[in-house]
Amino acid sequence: MDAVKIVDSRGSACPGPITDLAKAYRNSKVGDVFELWATDKGVKPDAEAWAKKTGNEILEAREDPDKIVIKIKINKR
Amino acid sequence: MSKLSIVVFSGTTDKLLSVGVLSQAAAAMGTEVRLFVTFWGLLSFTKGEKKMMLPKEFESMGPALMEGLKREKVSSWYDMIKEAKEFGAKVYACSMACGVMNIKKSDLDPIVDEMVGAATFLQQAEDGQMLFI
Numbered sequence: 001m002d003a004v005k006i007v008d009s010r011g012s013a014c015p016g017p018i019t020d021l022a023k024a025y026r027n028s029k030v031g032d033v034f035e036l037w038a039t040d041k042g043v044k045p046d047a048e049a050w051a052k053k054t055g056n057e058i059l060e061a062r063e064d065p066d067k068i069v070i071k072i073k074i075n076k077r
Numbered sequence: 078m079s080k081l082s083i084v085v086f087s088g089t090t091d092k093l094l095s096v097g098v099l100s101q102a103a104a105a106m107g108t109e110v111r112l113f114v115t116f117w118g119l120l121s122f123t124k125g126e127k128k129m130m131l132p133k134e135f136e137s138m139g140p141a142l143m144e145g146l147k148r149e150k151v152s153s154w155y156d157m158i159k160e161a162k163e164f165g166a167k168v169y170a171c172s173m174a175c176g177v178m179n180i181k182k183s184d185l186d187p188i189v190d191e192m193v194g195a196a197t198f199l200q201q202a203e204d205g206q207m208l209f210i
Contacts, residue, residue, distance in 0.1 A: 013151045015102035019160055022105035046102075053079075053106045 009038040010067055017043045018050050025054065025074065032074040033059065037067050044068060080109040080205025082198065088117035089130045090154065091142075092210050097157030099208070104164035109205070112158070113198040114189065115171035116178075122170060123184050127155050158188060169193045 007024045009017035017038040024034055036047060044061050047070040051058050055076035062069050081103040085096050096112065104110045114122045121127060131139050145151075152160070158168065170185055170192045182192055 011150055013149045015098055015105060015157075016152070019101055019105040022107070022164065050106055053108075 004033045004035050004071070007034050007036045009036060009040070009043075011039055014040050014042050014046065016040065018046050021047065021050060021072070025056075028074045028077070030074055030077050034072045034074070036070040036072060038070070039067055041068075043070065047072065078107070078109055080111070080202065082111045082113065082202035082205055082207045084198075084207070084209045085112050085114040085118035085122075086116050087210055088120040089132050091131055091135065093118075093121060093154040094151075094157075096210050097152070097154035097161075100161035100166055101152075101157040104161035104166050107164075110161050110164075110166035111198065111201055112166070112168045113171060113193075113195075113202075114168065115174040119170060119174055119178055119180055122168070122186050122189055123180060124186050127153070155188065162188070167191075169198055171195070171198075 005024065007020050009020045012020065017036060017040050021034065021036050028034070036043070047061070048058055051072060057073040057075050058070060059073050060069070060071040081099070083096055083099065085093070087093070100110050100112065129139060129143065131142070158166070162168070168189045170189045172192045172194050175181070175192055185192070
């Protein structure tokens with residue numbers, strides 16, 4: 001399995017993180033796993049909405065002291 | 078594929094920010110985005126510097142708004158539309174309103190793809206979501 005790819009969107013306001021995720025998604029393949037790092041407070045529901053819309057999967061969503069981390073698995077290209 | 082079409086009627090920065098956020102977010106989610114810029118909206122889609130413009134009743138809040146946008150690192154509405162365009166969003170200028178306001182194709186900002194009529198926009202927007210901002 002390939003290493004987890006980090007998408008660092010810290011400091012970026014909505015809709016920046018989802019946009020960064022969508023850009024990473026463009027060059028992805030099925031089975032890729034991304035970790036989206038963000039500080040925007042809406043990123044968890046937004047990433048869930050994005051995954052639902054694009055047919056991908058949230059593996060984990062957690063709040064670190066300095067950032068929110070969303071782990072996304074690419075199931076659909 | 079889902080579609081979002083926005084009639085951009087207002088030319089003030091507050092409303093254009095909404096246009097920018099929704100366009101960029103929708104485009105990032107794989108939605109087809111189309112903007113139809115008309116009337117006062119056109120004043121912000123001509124070439125040249127994009128100045129902050131607020132409706133009269135909120136004018137006094139301009140500096141606080143500017144500060145908040147800067148602090149939260151919110152992109153400009155123009156940059157958000159540019160991001161949306163990177164995902165394929167289209168920006169159309171209303172041909173009739175351009176005529177009324179004496180705006181020629183060469184006056185329009187390069188962010189505008191084409192000058193079209195209402196029928197073109199409505200036909201392309203068919204069976205999608207439509208907003209009037």
